[in-house]
Every structure is written in C-alpha cells, then in structure tokens.
Amino acid sequence: MSRAATAKRENPVIRYFRETRAELRKITWPTREEAIRLTLIVLGVTAFMAALLGAIDYVFAALFRLIVG
Template identity: 40%
Template sequence: MSEDREQDKGENRDEESRPSSAAARRGRRASGRSSARKSAGGESKDATAPKGRPTPSRDGRGERVSPFRKIGRFLREVVAELRKVIWPTRKQLLTYTAVVLVFVSIMVAFIAGLDLLFAQGVLQLFGN
C-alpha cells in the first residue's frame, strides 16, 4: 500500500473518533470526567454531597514575639541568604567593573553628541 493511502486511512479514523459538533465535544468531555472521578475515588462525587468538616481557623495570635527577636531572626536569615550567594572573584569583579565603565562612558558620549546636535538644530531653526 502506498504512504498516501495509509495517511488517508489514519485521517479517516481520527475523523470518526473525533466529535463533529460542539455539543458532541461537550458530551465527550463530560463522560471522560465522570469516569475519571469514579476510578480515582471509588465512588462518583456528587456536587450536593457535604464537604466534611471546615478547615480550622487560625487567628494568627500565637506567642507574642519581641521586636528584638524579630530583628535577630531577620539578621540570621540575611546572613543565611548571603552564604548562598556566589561571589565573583577579584578578576571577575575588575572585568565587570571595566565593562560597565566603558559602556557608561560610551553612552554618555552618545547622549552628549545627540544633545549637541539637537541644540545646533534648534539654533539654526529658530535663530538667535
């Protein structure tokens, strides 16, 4: 059999198994959901069934913590995070600093040139 005929057969099978209308697609999705629910929990869940006991509320009023303890905890967490940082070597630091300074000086020269150009243009256009 040629490849074209095999592809045509494959397309026909897909078209037969695919729903042709929006209502058929909704029905197919709904039937897929109900079977998934039944297999997962053993029983299908009803929308009107009670949910069980409510989640216990937390009023957030545990122990009172002094401001000094809060500051101490904050500083300990800062130190812990700074230990995770990968610090650059001296060579990397000097390289990155040189790159930034060269880039900034080029941008300053570019902006100054544009400023000078526009100032000359305004003077030529409106005169002294």
Template identity: 40%
Template sequence: MKIVNPLKQLPGALNFLREVKTEGMRVNWPTREKTIKDTLIVIGFAVAIAVFLSVSDYIFQSVLDRFLL
C-alpha cells in the same frame, strides 16, 4: 494599639541574623577579577552612552539654533 516588649522579640531577631550569616556563606560570590571586568564593562557602556547623548544634544542644539535664531 498593642505594646510589644522589645526583649521578647530579641530571640527572633538573633535567629534572623544567624540565618542571614548562614545564607551569606552559601552564596557563590564572583571572583575579584570577574567583578573588576564586569565593572569596567558597565563603566565603558556608561561613558559611551554619555558621549552619544552629548554629541546628539550638541547636534540638535546646533540645528535648532540655525532654524530658530
């Protein structure tokens, strides 16, 4: 097994972090309003699906209870 000196890897790691910072500055980030709007849409869909699944579960459970009990 080859033993690597961590200090020899330091320049490469620092270069990587500089590149990450540069790339992060180039990203076209969405506006705050767009982010809030999209988040509310996702939450709305999640709530709608949860309600649908809850109602479906209740209906199926009621049907099964009538036929099995």
C-alpha cells in the same frame, strides 16, 4: 494550645539579620579578576553612553539654534 503557639516569639529584628546572614552565605561571589573585568565593562558602557548622549544633545542644540535663530 499548641507548642508552637505558646513558644516565645523571636525578635523580628534579630530574625531579619539571621535570615539575611543565611542568604548572604548562599551567594557565589565573583573572583577578583571577574569583578575587575565586569567593572571595566560597566565603565566602558557608561563612557560610551555618555558620549552618545552628549552627541545627540549637541545635534539637537544645533538644530534648535538653526530653527530659533
């Protein structure tokens, strides 16, 4: 048998965490300023979309009231 086949297998849970840690080290993390700026963009887009969907809902509710009566 080959040496690789007879070698003790590594615990899959330990291997998972070791590989996850290695992948996290490869990440280029944003600076604090970038994180704040991107967070504000997300909050702004979310607020805009909430207002837009609220307006559309209001229009459809008004149309429904006109039709139903």
